[in-house]
Amino acid sequence: MxxxxxxxxxxxxxxxxxxxxxxxxxxxxxxxxxxxxxxxxxxxxxxxxxxxxxxxxxxxxxxxxxxxxxxxxxxxxxxxxxxxxxxxxxxxxxxAEAAMLTACMVAQRFSIVTFSRTLTAWYEDAVALSGLQARFAGIRVPNVPFVSIDDVQGELESELVELCLRAVEADGSDAVILAGAPLTGLAAKVADRVPVPLIDPLDAxxxxxxxxxxxxxxxxxxxxxxxxxSKVATGLSPALGSWIERQESAAGIG
Incomplete structure (x- = not known):
C-alpha cells in the first residue's frame, strides 16, 4: 500500500x-x-x-x-x-478530523493544545466542521512566545505538558490532541507525563x-x-485543470 x-x-x-x-x-x-x-x-x-x-x-x-x-x-x-x-x-x-475522531474513540470529551493563539480560530472552525462541538472541551495555548517553528516542541515542551494537565483537571478532558504539524511526535515523547490519552494527529x-x-x-x-x-478551467496547473474538465465523464454524467 x-x-x-x-x-x-x-x-x-x-x-x-x-x-x-x-x-x-x-x-x-x-x-x-x-x-x-x-x-x-x-x-x-x-x-x-x-x-x-x-x-x-x-x-x-x-x-x-x-x-x-x-x-x-x-x-x-x-x-x-x-x-x-x-x-x-x-x-x-x-x-484535525482524524485526531478528533480518534479522540472520540477513547474519550467522552477532548481538548486541543497547540502552540500559537493565532491558530485558535481556524482550529475552532475545524471542530465545528466535524460536528463534535458537544464533545469539545476547548483549546489551550501557552502564554509565552516561541522563537523558531522548527524548535517549538523543545522550546515549549514544559508549557505544553502543563496545559495538557490543566485540560484534564480544569476542563474535564478525557483525551488531549497536540495540534499542529510542528508538534508531530510530541505526544509519544510526553505521554507518561499526562494521565489521559494524548493524540498525535498525524498518526491518526x-x-x-x-x-x-x-x-x-x-x-x-x-x-x-x-x-x-465538468467545467473548463483557466490558469490552473495542468493536472488539476485536466481533472476538473473530465469530472463529468468520470462521474458517469452525460
Whole structure:
C-alpha cells in the first residue's frame, strides 16, 4: 500500500520530521511518500493561509493520485480536505478530523493544545466542521512566545505538558490532541507525563487513511461528495485543470 503525505506548509524540515515520526508506527506493508508544498507559507496559521494551501494541496493530489492508494493532508486545520473528497476518487484524510475522531474513540470529551493563539480560530472552525462541538472541551495555548517553528516542541515542551494537565483537571478532558504539524511526535515523547490519552494527529490520519484503503471504499456517485460536473478551467496547473474538465465523464454524467 502506498500513502501520499502532503505537507501543505513549505517547510521541508517539517516534512522530514513528520516522516520520521510516522515511520515509527507504519504497518510493514505501508509505504509513505511525502511531498512539501512548493509555494505558500512555512507554516499555516490562519484561515486565509489555509485557503491558499488548500489549492496547492488539490494540485499535488491531481498530479500524483494515480500512484497511490490514499492521501493524508499533513496540516491540522485540514486545508483542502472537503474539496479533495469532492474531486478525487481515492480516500483522503487529514490531521484535525482524524485526531478528533480518534479522540472520540477513547474519550467522552477532548481538548486541543497547540502552540500559537493565532491558530485558535481556524482550529475552532475545524471542530465545528466535524460536528463534535458537544464533545469539545476547548483549546489551550501557552502564554509565552516561541522563537523558531522548527524548535517549538523543545522550546515549549514544559508549557505544553502543563496545559495538557490543566485540560484534564480544569476542563474535564478525557483525551488531549497536540495540534499542529510542528508538534508531530510530541505526544509519544510526553505521554507518561499526562494521565489521559494524548493524540498525535498525524498518526491518526495515516492510520485512518490505511484503513480506508484496506476497506476499498467506493467513491461517491450521489450525495454531498458526488463529483461535480465538468467545467473548463483557466490558469490552473495542468493536472488539476485536466481533472476538473473530465469530472463529468468520470462521474458517469452525460
Amino acid at each position: 502506498r500513502i501520499l503525505l502532503i505537507n501543505p506548509n513549505t517547510s521541508g524540515s517539517m516534512t522530514e520530521r513528520m516522516v520520521a515520526s510516522a515511520s515509527r508506527s507504519l504497518a510493514p506493508d505501508v509505504e509513505l511518500v511525502a511531498l512539501t508544498a512548493p509555494r505558500g507559507m512555512p507554516y499555516i496559521a490562519s484561515r486565509a493561509e489555509s485557503v491558499i494551501a488548500g489549492a496547492t494541496t488539490l494540485e499535488l493530489i491531481a498530479e500524483h493520485q494515480d500512484s497511490f492508494d490514499a492521501v493524508v493532508i499533513g496540516a491540522f486545520g485540514d486545508p483542502g480536505l472537503i474539496a479533495a473528497r469532492e474531486l478525487f476518487d481515492l480516500p483522503v484524510t487529514a490531521m 490520519a495515516i492510520g485512518q487513511a490505511a484503513l480506508l484503503a484496506r476497506l476499498r471504499t467506493s467513491p461517491a456517485r450521489a450525495g454531498r461528495f458526488a463529483r461535480p460536473p
